[in-house]
Every structure is written in C-alpha cells, then in structure tokens.
Amino acid sequence: MSAKLIQQVAAAFSSQGVLAQSIKGFNRRDVQAEMAEAVASSITSKSNLVVEAGTGVGKTFAYLIPALLSGKQVIVSTGSKNLQEQLFYKDLPALLAMLNLTPKVALLKGRNNYLCQHLMEKELAGASSMDTQVLDDLLRINQWAGQTTDGDIGGLTAVTENSAALPLVVSAKETCVGQRCEHYDDCFTRKARNRAMDARVIVVNHHLFLADRILKETGFAELLPDSDVVVFDEAHLLPDIAVTYFGQQCATRQLADLFDKLIEIYRFELRDAKQIELLSARCSAMLNEWQQHLFGIGETDWRRLLANKELSALSWGLFKEIKALQAVLIAHVGRSDNLDDEILKLDALANKLELFFLCENNQAAYSIDYGHRYLVLRIAPIDVAKECRKLFESNVAWVFTSATLQINRDLSLFTRQLGLNQCQNMLLESPFDYRNNALFCVPRHLASVSNHHAALNQFVDVCVKAVNAAKGRTFILFTSHRMLNLVAPALQRRVTYPLLVQGQANKQSLLKKYRQLGNAVLLGTGAFWEGVDVRGKLLSCVIIDKLPFISPDDNLFRARSEAIEREGKDAFSEISLPQAVITLNQGVGRLIRDEKDKGVLILCDNRIVNKPYGQAFLNSLPPMARTRDLDKATAFLEQIK
Known part of the structure; x- marks a missing residue:
C-alpha cells in the first residue's frame, strides 16, 4: 500500500497527471509534489509529519489528494470557519470530481453554528414583549428555517451576523433538553453529528476537534468517529487553542441564567418549594455583588486579587450560598426533569468555581475576562505538551501544516509545544519570486516605539506617503486597538482614499467593501493579520506599526515567564520572541498571495535592524529585497499598475 499510494500521488501531480488534465494552465510545483508525497508516506506509516509550506506551495491539494486517494477515514481540522467552508464547498468537490471518487463527506461546526428549533419556538411565543428589530430578525430567521436543509447559520443571509436575534436561537449545550425535545428527530445539530459519524472525510475546526477528544478522554459521548488520518491546517493556532481546552473556564452569565431558571421552575412547576426561589434569588444577588466588586477593581490576575480580604470573603460567601442551594435542590431530585437538568449544570459550575477560588495549581494561570x-x-495550563503528547500518541497519521511554523529556520518550538517527540519535519519555501516582486522597508530615522507621541506622528507620515504612492490599495495592521484609534482620525484628515476601519462593520463586510472599492485603505488589528486573501494589485502595500510582542501584562504570558525563569531559562527568547516572529509572519503573508502579485511591506519599528534579536525575525521572513529608504519603497509602489 505504501509504495502504491506514493506512486498514485506522484502520478496525480505529474505534468500529465489528473491535475494537469483538469486545471487550465496547471504548472507542476516541485515543492507541492514533495509535500504530497511526504503526506502519503505519513499516512501509510501512521507517523507524524510537520510541514511549514510557504505561501504558494499549494498545501491544501498537497494534503487532500493523498488523503483522498488513501481511501482511509480522514478528519481535516482548520483554524478558521472561512477555510473550513472553502475546503468543504470548493476544494473537496473539485478534487473528488477530478479523482472520480465518491466518499461520503461531512462538514461539522460547533453547535452554536446551528439553529435550535426548540429555542426558535420559545422566542416566537414571547415575541409580544420583544424589541421591534429583534422581532423582525426573528421572523426572517423563522422564514429561513422552513427552507434550510442543514440549519447552518452560515447559510443565513436574511439577517446580519451580529444580529441580536441570533444568540437567542442558536443551539447551546446549556439549553439543550436532549431526547425530551419535540424537535429531537429533526434537530439540525443532531443531524450534522450523525452525518459526521457516517462520513469518510470530515471537515471540522480545531476547537471542535479538541473538545471532542477531551470528551472522549473523560468517557463522555463523542461527536467524531475515530479516524485513520488527521490533518491540521493552520496548525500554528493549535498550541494556544489547546490551552483553552486543557484548562477550564466558567462564565458567570451561565450562573446568573441558571439562578433565573431555578426561580422560573419554582414559579411554574414546584410552587411548594419556596426555598428554591429564596436561595436562588440570594445567590443571584450575591453573584451580582461579587461581580460589581471585581468590576470596581478591574484586575485580571486572580493570584494578585487573593490578597484582597474583602473580595476573598465575598468569594467564599457566594460559594457557601451556592452549596446551600445545592443541598436544598437535592431534596427535590426526580420531581422535575427541568430541575434535574439544572442540578447537574449547577454541580459542574460549582466545581469549576471552587477550583478557581482555591487557585492551587502552580502550573496554571488564573485570569478574569471582563465582559459588558x-x-x-x-484556568489556563502553562504547558500543554504533556496533555498533547497523550492525544497524538494514538495509532493515527497526524499531519500538521501552516505557512508559519518556524522561527529562525527551526520547527522545534512548535513540536515542543505539542509534545511531538517523534515526527518528520519539513520546511518548504514559497515558489514565488519575492526578491523581484516584493520590497521590505524599515524607514530610517524612526523614533523609538516607546516614544509614543513621536512614533505616532512618524507612523502617520509614513502611511500618508505610502498610501498615496499605492493609490490606496493598502492594509495598515496594528498591534493594538489604541494605536488604531489614534491613527484612523489622523489619517482621515490627510488622505483622500476611502478608509475602512475595523469596528465599522464585521470582518467579511469590510473585506467585501475593500475589494469592491479597488482603492481603499483598511485599518485592522489581530483579526486581519491572518486568514485574509486579497490577490493582485488590489493589495499593493502592507504597513505594520511595530513588532507584535505580546503584552507583558497578559496573565498566561506572565505565568509562563515565571515558570521558564524558575528553570533558569530566558522568558523573552523562549516565549516572547517566537510568538512575535510567527505573528509578524502572518501579517507579512497578506502581501503576496499569487505568483504575479507585487507589493511593499513597511515596518515602522527599527528594533528589527538595531537589536540583536531582530535577526530572528529577518531569518524567518520570505526572501524579499530590503531597503531603509522610504522613497525607494514609494517608487516601487508607483510602478505597480
């Protein structure tokens, strides 16, 4: 099988192969064929493969073709919904037609991407007291619900993706009543899961995949079948996502909603259990007082807050009241299915709350995210390598790929983070002609990034020159919302090209408008550093305000730094620098998306040329021509027609 699959893959990528016959203007890329054969070898030997494939390698076809030709059960996991949908609706159908294969294929998203018919009915029943806009959107969603076959909200165009009606009617674990639901047989979430269990090729995302694996580890029901091959595309995101799933989180909104639900159960089902109402209301009031106290402080690091005696007393007072409520609820088990559901949820939340309050794990960061x-x-583990090692030890071919995995030509940081001791590593260069088609400029005489006022004025000056030379057609990427909010109004006064600013609309709407206008300037932070594909002269210039080092105030970063330093190592070189290199590479990757693309990258941070660690960034970037002369950069931009 091993030799046969590798031969089939080599034939598919040959100059007379199925790709050449099916794709007009197909040009064989040696790096793409090399990656495809390595994936085939990984599949047949059930070994681990880590591949950094530069932009233009064609990694999607390089892993899909051997996976499909193998005939094995395959899971492809992506880091973004956009890539997930592109694979399922575009790449897979095209390849299956070319290869004349007909396996069952399924797309599975997290449950909050599917309409819940039970919630839809419930919300419409209470529509009389609803905001007019929300009601209007609900009616539109209800009309769509009668037409959709899969209930995937991604196919809903009648309302905006930030509509206030959507959270009210999407599927959620907390509101699911399981087999007691009158829509159980027609449930969109259940049907999607059933399709996945029956498919040979399943497209998921990293969040869903890890959630499923951890459920299996704890002995609970699984969403995905055990597969022979798992491919992680956008694998650079995995280590940080894994931290979420190997840690714990507790949302206080869930507690607040649960207390309200218990009061509702008392009023409509258990009128003789007055204590349920009294204790639930008391817990709700104490939760609110505790939250308000925290909002007044604003500190995100729980360890720092432990010394606050008033907060400590409030915390354990709240927990004591929850335990008292649990004791009362136990006496009513079996009287109401709804109550039994809430008792289980409260047990789980109380356990999480106690773990957080105790703060006993020295190998974890304890942090608070403040919402509205x-x-x-x-609770986030400092190091997930041990947990990941167990996950990736099973008898499966694991393939990890991304355009940005290496630091200083080395993949070991990524493999260490995921506990991948035994794996083949590959670095495949982009086939694009960066030396002639791209110019990297770090302008001379830049103020230090720590001199905020001077750096801001200089940055705006650089942006104005570059935007005018590029005739718009520019992405300006920021490392902070604060800088974006300072630059946007200053730029608005000085350039005549349309400015699209993150926050004015959702990401996809801004990108659509950017493409339609043809001469726009888009200002964005993290969301626009990756997963954005604008080809051709529409995007001629990418400007980055400074090197994207993580904030030293980040709780997980601080906890990791302390752990690294206890081992006698340097937190900057072990954590800060590698993360910044990968993030910068993601931003740079927006510029050249096609072999005919030309463009200029401008970085307004001279630390990359005058600090010793700057070489790690330079060694990891594509091989662009370089200059310190902004005039040369603007001249290059003016020549792009």
Whole structure:
C-alpha cells in the first residue's frame, strides 16, 4: 500500500497527471509534489509529519489528494470557519470530481453554528414583549428555517451576523433538553453529528476537534468517529487553542441564567418549594455583588486579587450560598426533569468555581475576562505538551501544516509545544519570486516605539506617503486597538482614499467593501493579520506599526515567564520572541498571495535592524529585497499598475 499510494500521488501531480488534465494552465510545483508525497508516506506509516509550506506551495491539494486517494477515514481540522467552508464547498468537490471518487463527506461546526428549533419556538411565543428589530430578525430567521436543509447559520443571509436575534436561537449545550425535545428527530445539530459519524472525510475546526477528544478522554459521548488520518491546517493556532481546552473556564452569565431558571421552575412547576426561589434569588444577588466588586477593581490576575480580604470573603460567601442551594435542590431530585437538568449544570459550575477560588495549581494561570455585564473565569495550563503528547500518541497519521511554523529556520518550538517527540519535519519555501516582486522597508530615522507621541506622528507620515504612492490599495495592521484609534482620525484628515476601519462593520463586510472599492485603505488589528486573501494589485502595500510582542501584562504570558525563569531559562527568547516572529509572519503573508502579485511591506519599528534579536525575525521572513529608504519603497509602489 505504501509504495502504491506514493506512486498514485506522484502520478496525480505529474505534468500529465489528473491535475494537469483538469486545471487550465496547471504548472507542476516541485515543492507541492514533495509535500504530497511526504503526506502519503505519513499516512501509510501512521507517523507524524510537520510541514511549514510557504505561501504558494499549494498545501491544501498537497494534503487532500493523498488523503483522498488513501481511501482511509480522514478528519481535516482548520483554524478558521472561512477555510473550513472553502475546503468543504470548493476544494473537496473539485478534487473528488477530478479523482472520480465518491466518499461520503461531512462538514461539522460547533453547535452554536446551528439553529435550535426548540429555542426558535420559545422566542416566537414571547415575541409580544420583544424589541421591534429583534422581532423582525426573528421572523426572517423563522422564514429561513422552513427552507434550510442543514440549519447552518452560515447559510443565513436574511439577517446580519451580529444580529441580536441570533444568540437567542442558536443551539447551546446549556439549553439543550436532549431526547425530551419535540424537535429531537429533526434537530439540525443532531443531524450534522450523525452525518459526521457516517462520513469518510470530515471537515471540522480545531476547537471542535479538541473538545471532542477531551470528551472522549473523560468517557463522555463523542461527536467524531475515530479516524485513520488527521490533518491540521493552520496548525500554528493549535498550541494556544489547546490551552483553552486543557484548562477550564466558567462564565458567570451561565450562573446568573441558571439562578433565573431555578426561580422560573419554582414559579411554574414546584410552587411548594419556596426555598428554591429564596436561595436562588440570594445567590443571584450575591453573584451580582461579587461581580460589581471585581468590576470596581478591574484586575485580571486572580493570584494578585487573593490578597484582597474583602473580595476573598465575598468569594467564599457566594460559594457557601451556592452549596446551600445545592443541598436544598437535592431534596427535590426526580420531581422535575427541568430541575434535574439544572442540578447537574449547577454541580459542574460549582466545581469549576471552587477550583478557581482555591487557585492551587502552580502550573496554571488564573485570569478574569471582563465582559459588558459578566465575567469569564479562566484556568489556563502553562504547558500543554504533556496533555498533547497523550492525544497524538494514538495509532493515527497526524499531519500538521501552516505557512508559519518556524522561527529562525527551526520547527522545534512548535513540536515542543505539542509534545511531538517523534515526527518528520519539513520546511518548504514559497515558489514565488519575492526578491523581484516584493520590497521590505524599515524607514530610517524612526523614533523609538516607546516614544509614543513621536512614533505616532512618524507612523502617520509614513502611511500618508505610502498610501498615496499605492493609490490606496493598502492594509495598515496594528498591534493594538489604541494605536488604531489614534491613527484612523489622523489619517482621515490627510488622505483622500476611502478608509475602512475595523469596528465599522464585521470582518467579511469590510473585506467585501475593500475589494469592491479597488482603492481603499483598511485599518485592522489581530483579526486581519491572518486568514485574509486579497490577490493582485488590489493589495499593493502592507504597513505594520511595530513588532507584535505580546503584552507583558497578559496573565498566561506572565505565568509562563515565571515558570521558564524558575528553570533558569530566558522568558523573552523562549516565549516572547517566537510568538512575535510567527505573528509578524502572518501579517507579512497578506502581501503576496499569487505568483504575479507585487507589493511593499513597511515596518515602522527599527528594533528589527538595531537589536540583536531582530535577526530572528529577518531569518524567518520570505526572501524579499530590503531597503531603509522610504522613497525607494514609494517608487516601487508607483510602478505597480
């Protein structure tokens, strides 16, 4: 099988192969064929493969073709919904037609991507007291619900993706009543899961995949079948996502909603259990007081807050009241299915709350995320390598690929983070002609990034020159919302090209408008550093304000730094620098997306040329021509027609 699959893959990528016959203007890329054969070898030997494939290698076809030709059960996991949908609706159908294969294929998203018919009915029943806009959107969603076959909200165009009606009617674990639901047989979430269990090729995302694996580890029901091959595309995102799933989190909104639900159960089902109402209301009031106290402080690091005696007393007072409520609820087990559901949920939340309050794990960061009214309490492990090692030890071919995995031509940081001791590593260069088609400029005489006022003025000056030379057609990427909010109004006064600013609309709407206008300037932070594909002269210039080092105030970073330093190592070179290199590479990757693309990258941070660690960034970037002369950069831009 091993030799046969590798031969089939080599034939598919040959100059007379199925790709050449099916794709007009197909040009064989040696690096793409090399990656495809390595994937075939990994599949047949059930070994681990880590591949950094530069932009233009064609990694999607390089892993899909051997996976499909193998005939094995395959899971492809992506880091973004956009890539997930591109694979399922575009790449897979095209390849299956070319290869004349007909395996069952399924797309599975997290449950909050599917309409819940039970919630839809419930919300419409209470529509009389609803905001007019929300009601209008609900009616539109209900009309769509009668037409959709899969209930995937991604196919809903009648309302905007940030509509206030959507959270009310999407599927959620907390509101699911399982087999008691009157729509159980027609449930969109259940049907999607059934399709996945029956498919040979399943497209998921990293969040869903890890959630499923951890459920299996704890002995709970699984969503995905055990597969022979798992491919992680956008694999650079995996280590940080894994931290979420191997840690714990508790949303106070869930507690607040649960207390309200218990009061509702008392009023409509258990009128003789007055204590349920009294204790639930008391817990709700104490939760609110505790939250308000935290909002007044604003600190995100729970360890720092432990010394606050008033907060400590409030925390354990709240927990004591929850335990008292649990004791009362136990006496009513079996009287109401709804109550029994809430008792199980409260047990789980109380356990998480106690773990957070105790703060006993020295190998974890304890942090608080502040929302509009509620909090999310997070326990994040400092190092997930041990847990990941167990996950990736099973008898499966694991393939990890991304355009940005290496630091200083080395993949070991990524493999260490995921505990991948035994794996083949490959670095495949982009086939694009970066030396002639791209110019990297770090302008001379830049103020230090720590001199905020001077750096801001200089950055705006650089942006104005570059935008005018590029005739718009520019992405300006920021490392902070603060800098974006300072630059946007200053730029608005000085350039005549349309400015699209993150926050004005959702990401996809801004990108659509950018493409339609043809001469726009887009200003964005993290969301626009990756997963954005704008080809041709529409995007001629990418400007980055500074090197994207993580904030030293980040709780997980601080906890990791302390752990690294206890081992006698340097936190900057072990954590800060590698993360910044990968993030910068993601931003740079927006510029050249096609072999005919030309463009200029401008970085307004001279640390990359005058600090010793700057070489690690330079060694990891594509081989672009370089200059310190901004005039040369603008001249290059003016020549792009």
